[in-house]
Amino acid sequence: MSSVLVTGIAELVTNDPSVGDGSPLGLVERAALVLDAGRVAWAGPAAQAPITDTHVDLGGRAVVPGFVDSHSHLVFAGDRAREFEARMTGARYDGGGIVTTVAATRAAPDELLLARTRALVAEMRAQGTTTVEVKSGYGLTVADEARSLRIAREVTAETTFLGAHVVPAGADRDEYVALVTGRMLEACAPHARWVDVFCEPASAHAFDGDEARAVLQAGIAAGLLPRVHGNQLSAGPGVQLAVEVGAASVDHCTYLTSADVDALAAAAPTSGRDGTVATLLPGVEFSTRSPYPDARALVDAGVTVALATDCNPGTCYTSSIPLVVALAVREMGMSPAEALWSVTAGGAQALRRGDIGHLGVGAKADLTVLEAPTYRHLAYRPGVPIAKVLDV
Ligand SMILES: N=CN[C@@H](CCC(=O)O)C(=O)O
Numbered sequence: 001m002s003s004v005l006v007t008g009i010a011e012l013v014t015n016d017p018s019v020g021d022g023s024p025l026g027l028v029e030r031a032a033l034v035l036d037a038g039r040v041a042w043a044g045p046a047a048q049a050p051i052t053d054t055h056v057d058l059g060g061r062a063v064v065p066g067f068v069d070s071h072s073h074l075v076f077a078g079d080r081a082r083e084f085e086a087r088m089t090g091a092r093y094d095g096g097g098i099v100t101t102v103a104a105t106r107a108a109p110d111e112l113l114l115a116r117t118r119a120l121v122a123e124m125r126a127q128g129t130t131t132v133e134v135k136s137g138y139g140l141t142v143a144d145e146a147r148s149l150r151i152a153r154e155v156t157a158e159t160t161f162l163g164a165h166v167v168p169a170g171a172d173r174d175e176y177v178a179l180v181t182g183r184m185l186e187a188c189a190p191h192a193r194w195v196d197v198f199c200e201p202a203s204a205h206a207f208d209g210d211e212a213r214a215v216l217q218a219g220i221a222a223g224l225l226p227r228v229h230g231n232q233l234s235a236g237p238g239v240q241l242a243v244e245v246g247a248a249s250v251d252h253c254t255y256l257t258s259a260d261v262d263a264l265a266a267a268a269p270t271s272g273r274d275g276t277v278a279t280l281l282p283g284v285e286f287s288t289r290s291p292y293p294d295a296r297a298l299v300d301a302g303v304t305v306a307l308a309t310d311c312n313p314g315t316c317y318t319s320s321i322p323l324v325v326a327l328a329v330r331e332m333g334m335s336p337a338e339a340l341w342s343v344t345a346g347g348a349q350a351l352r353r354g355d356i357g358h359l360g361v362g363a364k365a366d367l368t369v370l371e372a373p374t375y376r377h378l379a380y381r382p383g384v385p386i387a388k389v390l391d392v
């Protein structure tokens, strides 16, 4: 494949501090990029760009790294609009509605589940997302969890085994944990990169700290990498457990103690060490009328923060990373620059990927173009579809 020169970039966000203005966003104004064989071969001021075979002119738009949506539940059937409506008039979310989606998902044919999953991935791509993590968790039998993961693998390499989403209706808790850590894990591990658990003692449906530890340790022993749903409904043990087992990310982090914040700051990834990222999901608080996590306190404490959609039929049925950016800025005290970093480089760190989330030399050529002169418009123009993936 020949190399492509991309010019007409009013503002380029590389997330490479060694390029451009030296800030975490690695900003370059009046920039150009050279793409070769699906990778970034050169990034810098347009005036210094090398000559290439082909040329694309973006006419003065901003370019940012493709969004990395590091938390989603896309393999499902059914609809929970009425549950959403009830929450808008005061009902509290406790995870109990998950069984409704489980019943619909089990009843759906493979072709329907795959078509719906593909449609949601296309919806994400149409809003600037180039990498998505997809969990199982609406099957909850050996066959249905393995099927969900096979379908997820059709759309992404970032697949997560979430058999420990809730204890299915009518099941014995201990027997279900034994199944998840035994036969179900064995059937699912070949199709997954990650193992996850909904650790939430405040929900009768989810798992306490000891159950969650057993799930994660079994997953790790089977070769999967751990991540955790934690501290969504209460200041439970999820964050401490995530740090203890070396999880790449603990997601939600809505209710944190100061000890949780300290543990996350101490576990933040550094250049020489994989660590634990706090992934915030503000679309969930928006769609469940819950208090937002204190992103400002986390960033100020030195925690590495990612932002993702959590696209799912229960707590947050949006596929829009631009909406997440707008919420993080408007409702959680993040600056537009911090929020953009968190949906790109932060998401990549939450997935332990060095090839995405930035546009430094060697990165995958995942480019999102904004119908705007600067990345600030992502938060400044909420609800306006300005982000599009560049197909080159
Ligand atoms: N909290 C656990 N799981 C999902 C919601 C699943 C559902 O309600 O269908 C979440 O991340 O919010």
Ligand SMILES: [Zn+2]
Residues within 6 Å of the ligand: 071, 072, 073, 229, 310, 312
């Ligand atoms: Zn989730």
